[in-house]
Amino acid sequence: MPVDQYSDPFEEQLAVALREAGGAFDSPAALAAAGRARGDRMRLRRRTAIAGGAASLALVGVGGALLAPWGGRPAAGPSSVAASGGAKQAAFSADDMVRTLRQLLPEGEFRSTKVRGTGEKLPPLVAGVFDDGKGEGSVSVGLGRIPANGGEITPSTAVMPCPDGEQTSLDSCTTELLSDGSAITVYQGYEYPDHRENLKSWGADLVTPAGHHVSVSEWNAAAEKGKPVTRPEPPLTAGRLKTLAAASEWRRIADALPGEEKRPASPSGSPARPAEMAGWLILRKLTLLLPKGLERVRNGSQETGYGYFVVDDGKGASLVQVNVQPNMSDVAGQLYGSGAETLADGTRVAVKQGPGEKGGAGVVMWTVDTLRKDGLRVVVSAFNAAEQDTAATRAEPALTIEQLRAVALSPRWTATED
Template sequence: MPAHQPDDPFEDRLSAALHRTGGAFDSPRTELTAAGARRGRRMQVQRRAAIVGSVAALALVGVGGSLLLPGGTPDASPPSLAGNGSKAATTSYSGDDVVRALVKLLPKGAFTETESRGTDEELPPLAVGVFDDGKGPASLSLGLDRIPADAGKIDPSAQVMPCPEDGQGDLDSCESGLLPDGSAVTVYQGYEYSDRREDTKSWGADLVTPAGQHVSLIEWNAPAEKGEPVSRPEPPLTTAQLKKVAADGVWRRIIDAIPEEERPTASAGGHGGGALMPDYVVMRKLALLLPKGLDRDAGVSQDGYGSFVVDDGKGKGLVQVNVQPGMSADAGQLFGSGAETLPDGTRVATRQEPGEKGGAGVVMWTVDTLRKDGLRVVVSAFNTGDQTKAATRAKPALTMAQLRDIALSPRWTSTED
């Protein structure tokens, strides 16, 4: 595996099982991505890039507890929710605060909490549970996080989950637009499984503000994203309601209370060259670069790394990318005499070898590239969806030519998608 690949890019949080937002989101498998976590594993709203064909994952841990929505026994918001939420403020919010704020914005019904987190925990704030408006229980997930600004600037339209291009994706509907305050929001209606092998629908809203506050709200028409039969024809909130809840100012105040943290850089790993590419950017770019016709599932990531389990109908395979800046000093060690040098100075090396994690019959195909500015992009494909288990197909789902196209794509050096 390429240098500096994390030992467990969430292997024990397998996206498909692991699930979405900071511990609780799992977007439409081929429809969105996100997945994440902060502090090296920031939350990645798994439905984001997925809408263009991606997915992310985070583990969901059941905690238990229940609350009544307005109409039952209302729970007043804590005084802290009225704070100004400035980054300099000492205000913090508990997981219960996040749940109470969500409950006040939902239609009349009952919300049974499964998991929640506040602003002072290792992973980003979230509230995950089952909402029942009297028409059937439905899983509901809210994830909050901050997108780090580049030189203090955020382009919400470039950061919000994109809608698929015409003819791509498997959504019933998807709309992206700007709010009066400049925030970008995408609202979509899709399915938990892109092949619709089950009737589980997944609808959501993804919102990014000019300040980098990121809100992801997702709902299903079943009491769980997976493993439970549908309990109602459609999820409970309409697209208009999803948009309204996601745009509420309370989430921005809570996100502003998340402690600022220094993001890891390549130099921290012994190499100079600037900050690692944020996980959600890696996932979005990889999703856009994967060949058409692949069912994408189980996406996981962290800064500088992203992967998807893909299936072309002939069996599952893993595809992963490492993006590392400041690697020029290592060119001699990484690229031998057999490496190719392109006219623009980019070095290219290819390898076809046995897998590294012991799975029976597993092979690993890799294209390793190093641009003149020191940016290293390494793309690998395996003939299994899990490197520790036996091969599920004779060859990886992507050819060496396709891996080469992904690794050499100008998207990796572009500020646009």
């Protein structure tokens, strides 16, 4: 799992990067490193190994073809064709991704820094620096496909939701339904909750009834981190973010991604490894499992496998994160030592209480790590701080070990419905 979510401009945002990590959660430390989701901007799903891809989002808080934004020219056609199950499926190259974004952006110069097409292991992505003459800004677009899993896709519940509660680091966040049934969330906030450096993070997250997932993110600097602020605000207004995310060109490219029903069997002929749970679904389940009396300050997720909430019970902010991984039985011996508990149904449970893993002053991390007999691993951690690398904001995490245990062992993680 990627370290420090969103620290790499979009890989973690769009998080499909989880696929890269595969089954590498081998310690609570690795889980902690796996991802501090950054702010309310939960990227899609971009988020979605689902689409391959990345980002995400939480459900408690708070989208026919549309015309190309700003009169954009038609996007380039597919660069290649690949056979899939006897049918031919268009593939789009990294160059197609760059060309499409350039055509859909307003007047200015765009320089790509990270790009993937539809034929790669991770989902399609185009990220780079855009300058409209008013200063450089970073712009990213990630694409994915949300599998229907035998039912209909409901965009309004799959799209990234706006944070719940009155306290939020976002300046604005709106979710609306488009005429074609798609849902889109457009948000304007900051890269850091304390607004340091005045680095702003804006974006749009869209899900269509067909399962297309488009996530757009932008910053008022040449990179998400590590570069100075170069302009007062990111280059695209809220309206342009909406139009860019809703452009039909992205849906056309996303159509080249295989759906859940096309997931191939493994080389051995056995069924393919179970799919990672989508970040937005993790957040929806987590919001139903959190104890009452907690204010949801903000939330976020990766495309798959990870979600978090920052909650406050009146005693200070506390980060609560969940990692979900299927098919982990083969490494049970490495993950659960002699001190682990085995329940009557065969579920393994390990508990750890100790200092945080990212150096925050006085930060402690409480973790309940569980592994069911079917190989599903659910790990829930809570901290006495809003972020792992900042100073503690309270004496202990907002959730007790028993509450963390209840969340991790809940049957909701294996239920087909929320």
